Amino acid sequence: MANLADAMLVLAVGIMIAVVMGWKLDLKSVGSDLQARPINQDQIEIVDKNQLQDDQVTLEELGTLYYDQDSGTYYILNK
16 A cells, blocks of 8 residues: 555656646746845834734734844845
8 A cells, every 4th residue: 555655646746747847837936036134123113012003003014024043133034
């Protein structure tokens, strides 16, 4: 039974590779729009979400914030 599962896996991967090659997809561009950029400590304002009211501030979600502990740098990963 394990040999049958292995054969099905190999066949599925082969079909996916054939489809990608047949459609001539450019896989190098995948993820190229995700660029991390450093931000300065003075650009960060920490506020409590419960203190904000909807009519006071309009916030825009830019992406995901990451913190590098080794360098002490924050990064926003754009969507």
